[in-house]
Amino acid sequence: MLQDKITQYTAEINAFSTDNADELEQFRIKFLGTKGIIKDIFDEFKAVSPEEKRTLGKVLNEFKQLAEAKYQTLKDQTEVADTSKDSGLDLTLPGDGFEIGARHPLALVRREIVEIFNKLGFIVAEGPEIEDDWHNFTALNFPEEHPARDMQDTFFIKKGGEKGDIALRTHTSSVQVRMMEAGQPPFRAIMPGRVYRNEAISARAHCFFHQVEGLYVDENVSFADLKQTLFYFVQELYGEGTKVRFRPSYFPFTEPSAEMDISCTICKGAGCQMCKYSGWVEILGCGMVDPNVLENCGIDSKKYSGFAFGMGIERIANLKFEIKDLRLFSENDARFLKQYKTSLI
Template identity: 60%
Template sequence: MHQDKVAEIKNAIAQATASSPEELEAYRMEYISKKSVVGELFAEMKNIPNEEKKVFGQVINELKQLAEEKFQELIERVNTDKKQSNAFDIDLTLPPSNVGAGGIHPLTATRQRIIEIFERIGFNLSEGPEIEDDWHNFTALNFPINHPAREMQDTFFIEKDPDIALRTHTSSVQVRVMENQKPPIRTLSPGRVYRNEAISARAHCIFHQVEGLYVDENVGFADLKNTLYHFAKEMFGKETKVRFRPSFFPFTEPSAEIDISCQLCGGKGCNICKGSGWVEIGGSGMVDPNVLDNCGIDSKKYTGFAFGMGIERIAMLKYQIKDLRLFTENDVRFLKQFKPML
């Protein structure tokens, strides 16, 4: 009787088919699970006479192996059929979807353009940490102990260590370069900086700077002026005018603010330039001898100049953007305007 049942199950397994995961599961329940017809035969083992158990056990095991091999065969067949059907799910006659490519962010494009201009005249890139110590961010740059920049209302300090802060400028990178490299030094340091300022159309607590440094023998203010003249005309056009206004920075002496003719009104006067026709783009000056000495460079032998500019300010002038907050809001309507920059 058992032989007839085994033969019947073998025949059913041989003829079994499946074309979906549901049918595969039905086959598994019918022939492989503990409650399957094969499982029932194993349960009858206890009723088989001892002298026949060995032969019966071999037959049942062979049947179980046959059922499992068939199951694997059906799985492969279902997977193959699925791949073939998926290959024809796409209608190749349909027109392509009108999904446009993304564009380069205006800040990224501006940063790349600034780097390109200065690399052509010999400046190398340098980078440093955004979390800085007091020496690299303030002391080495000639900031006095009572300078306002050292106060919490201007700088983000790390609470557990008052000597550690988020860098307020990328001048800290220049200090690291001068500490580890002998003149001549000609480096450009772009990066993100942090200042404790209220966010508005003209200011933000997180922004980007690019600072340049040139240290060598016989470097003078004329070298600084010619370098920045070259940059302004390459960045904004040959008709751009540049002027220098006397200023003060702890790390440069003499120091000067850099102004260019307003790009929005052509120098005629508007609300952006406050009617003056000029817009400030950064600060500059000759590196203070104390800074050179602090970094291990002989100030009696070497001189140098440094400059710094906000990348957001440059981008606002170049692309005539009137609100600084647009750079960080990720408004797709704003970003779509810069696709041609690809």
């Protein structure tokens, strides 16, 4: 009887299993082929009485669906097994998750510095890393005999030109010049970026590093404004209680000029190798913009005044993360970078 055949073949289908593509193809031909068992059973089904058709119709459809599902399941498993053999991998194993990346410590510090000055209304300005003599030196009041113009301190690319020699910028102060040339005060901006100095690479120095410089030009800007701005910056960056001191210094583009120290964040002023046992660490240079610089950029120095400052991001990162070797920042050692994995966002 037809019912008996369906029962017999159902048991055979349920019992069948293979991971061999040839055996699976034989199964398909036997049950699902154009001359297969299911085709024969459907042909027999046409000859049964109407009463039997009502009984066997549903059973026959379920039998066909069983054979198709069995074939598809085994086919998928066989393809996975074949792929695994080719690659040497077991693709049925659960996959490994993606390892969370990390931001570079210099990027973290740069972002924090930018966020602090943004609260004070400073915008971010950027400029080219390849600069001419005018923007890198002359407009900033560097005299002709200044050592920064010597090849032992600067990477020169081309001699001569309409605006002098072409070189890799030695500071981001060149961006300040470009900003002042392009408009009129007030200006309130910081200029983060990479700069280059012709120095021997060591644990404390590199031929390239990163700076953030700041500029504020408006009417009646005083040194007191500079001090309060930088004091706020230090408290935000290193925490309340960090001490600050200013020491007289000299820079061609500011007058008066100063260097700013903070109490060592590592030893808390007690003295350590980082602060050379003085309890203080110099983190930036600053001063009032020299009137000659304002005039070079087309700004009336009798009406406007301003202050500028500049800091090395590497130095700030050293103090925040206690990193003693500057070379680590540019070696791309995954072991070093993974330490900052929790600071991704």
